[in-house]
Amino acid sequence: AQSVTQLDSHVSVSEGTPVLLRCNYSSSYSPSLFWYVQHPNKGLQLLLKYTSAATLVKGINGFEAEFKKSETSFHLTKPSAHMSDAAEYFCVGATGTASKLTFGTGTRLQVTL
Amino acid sequence: DAGVIQSPRHEVTEMGQEVTLRCKPISGHDYLFWYRQTMMRGLELLIYFNNNVPIDDSGMPEDRFSAKMPNASFSTLKIQPSEPRDSAVYFCASSRSGTVANYGYTFGSGTRLTVV
Numbered sequence: 379a380q381s382v383t384q385l386d387s388h389v390s391v392s393e394g395t396p397v398l399l400r401c402n403y404s405s406s407y408s409p410s411l412f413w414y415v416q417h418p419n420k421g422l423q424l425l426l427k428y429t430s431a432a433t434l435v436k437g438i439n440g441f442e443a444e445f446k447k448s449e450t451s452f453h454l455t456k457p458s459a460h461m462s463d464a465a466e467y468f469c470v471g472a473t474g475t476a477s478k479l480t481f482g483t484g485t486r487l488q489v490t491l
Numbered sequence: 492d493a494g495v496i497q498s499p500r501h502e503v504t505e506m507g508q509e510v511t512l513r514c515k516p517i518s519g520h521d522y523l524f525w526y527r528q529t530m531m532r533g534l535e536l537l538i539y540f541n542n543n544v545p546i547d548d549s550g551m552p553e554d555r556f557s558a559k560m561p562n563a564s565f566s567t568l569k570i571q572p573s574e575p576r577d578s579a580v581y582f583c584a585s586s587r588s589g590t591v592a593n594y595g596y597t598f599g600s601g602t603r604l605t606v607v
Contacts, residue, residue: 410592
C-alpha cells in the first residue's frame with residue numbers, strides 16, 4: 379500500500395526567503411509523486427510531477443522538488459517566496475497501474491511581508 | 492480543451508432541500524472522481540467511476556448522497572435531503588486510464604455548497 383505524509387500542516391515564511399514543504403512517502407513500488415497547489419477559493423492545479431525520470435523536477439512558478447529514494451522524500455522547494463505563493467499544497471502519490479491518487483493532508487503556506 | 496467543468500460554482504440552499512451538483516469530465520477521460528473538501532476533514536474521496544460504472548463508493552457519507560454517470564460526458568452528485576453539515580466545496584476530477592501515474596488528475600474549479 380502507498381501513503382504520503384506531509385510533515386507540516388502550516389508553514390510561514392517571509393517574502394523573499396526560501397520555501398521548504400516536506401513530504402515523505404511509503405510504497406512497495408517505485409512511486410509517481412506529484413505536488414498540487416490550491417489557491418484560495420480555487421481548484422487544485424498540478425505544480426510538478428516525478429515519474430522516475432530525473433530526480434530533480436522543476437515545476438511552474440519557480441518551484442522544484444527532489445525525489446530521494448534513500449530518504450523516501452519528495453520535498454518541495456522554492457528559492458524565494460512571493461506573496462502569490464500563499465496557498466495550500468498537496469503531496470500526492472500513485473503507483474504503477476493505479477487509477478487512484480493518494481493525497482497527503484496538505485500544507486498551508488503563509489507568506490508574510 | 493475546456494478542462495473539467497463543474498456547475499454551479501456556488502449553491503446556497505435550505506436544509507431539507509435536494510441539491511444536484513454537475514460535472515463534465517475532459518473528453519476521452521474514462522475515470523471520474525468526486526471529492527469533498529472541508530476545513531475539518533480536508534479532502535475526501537467520495538466516489539469514483541470508470542467507464543461510467545461506479546467502482547468505489549465507500550467514501551459516500553450516507554444514503555442521502557448519491558452519484559450517477561449516465562454517459563461519458565456527464566456526472567451528478569445529489570444530496571437529498573441536504574443538511575448544514577453538508578456545507579463544503581465539492582470537486583470533480585477526471586483522468587485517462589493508464590495515465591494517472593504519469594499525469595495525475597485534472598480537477599474542476601469546484602462547487603461551494605452552503606446549506607442554511
